[in-house]
């Protein structure tokens with residue numbers, strides 16, 4: 001198939017999932033055309049067979065003020081690819097504006113038929129999509145696409161409830177790419193635990209875009225409780241609007257000397273590799289890709305019992321879940337785990353097993369591939385042609 005994948009190129013789960021999916025599809029021999037504002041960061045500095053990249057024009061004109069017409073430029077780029085590259089399908093990641101641009105390209109391509117699929121990732125439904133100004137646009141993107149997927153059952157339910165969607169939404173979980181070469185490289189000492197912690201000290205990790213929904217001050221509050229009881233370091237990876245406030249709280253609670261703040265990083269594997277525990281106290285997560293990455297490295301997770309996190313982390317088996325905002329409980333659960341070596345080993349083994357068995361790439365990429373084939377067939381069926 002000739003597949004267009006539309007995604008955001010920067011840090012964030014939706015772009016990561018879109019890129020990893022495209023890489024897997026390309027390895028299966030499909031021609032994958034990434035369409036984005038710039039080269040998705042996980043594609044950079046590496047050669048990939050069967051992968052093509054098309055940059056969306058950032059056309060501007062004084063009349064538009066500071067606004068570029070991204071939605072329209074993307075639609076125009078997709079139409080160009082439909083015609084030149086003979087696309088079989090367009091797969092948009094994140095509803096706004098990607099699904100809408102894809103539907104517009106489909107309209108413009110008429111009478112040629114081009115199937116469109118949208119994968120909902122979370123904040124396109126739960127935060128941005130809920131804004132009154134965007135709600136009808138998101139609903140249109142969902143209704144006019146030929147197929148819709150959500151990354152968890154929780155997100156599927158939220159979408160149906162919030163947007164009163166009547167059409168089917170297929171749940172396809174995110175996956176973790178066990179690229180053994182990359183994984184082993186870090187596992188064999190590419191990451192230096194001694195650089196971040198003294199012998200005997202535990203490493204507590206948090207990785208996110210430091211937005212309000214991540215509740216990063218709760219990471220620091222939970223860590224302060226842990227650090228009162230045992231020697232530990234907090235490793236914070238990522239940047240965003242809440243990072244200043246989060247570090248100020250660390251100073252206020254007197255733990256700043258035990259915090260490593262490394263900011264935005266392109267490669268996060270080394271940090272997961274050396275962590276003893278991953279903290280994820282989000283207000284909600286539609287999936288929680290960072291939690292899956294932690295599990296894949298055998299790092300148990302202490303997280304909030306919210307959104308889809310209970311679908312990824314099994315409470316008491318590969319981590320612990322606590323009420324949103326209950327840092328005392330999260331701290332106590334973390335201590336229970338870190339103090340009990342046997343329990344820790346059992347949870348760490350289970351974490352890796354969960355990631356490998358429930359979120360391995362092959363069965364998940366199979367589901368997308370089958371969905372593409374079904375959707376293409378439906379759109380080109382004689383019944384659909386008559387509509």
Ligand code: GMT
Pocket residue numbers: 011012013014015017094121122123126151174209211213284285286287288289290
């Ligand atoms: O978490 C973010 O703010 C980024 C956002 C995105 O679109 O990249 O993440 C969402 O999609 C990820 C990939 O499917 C999910 O793992 C995250 O849980 C989801 N974020 C939220 O629901 C807050």
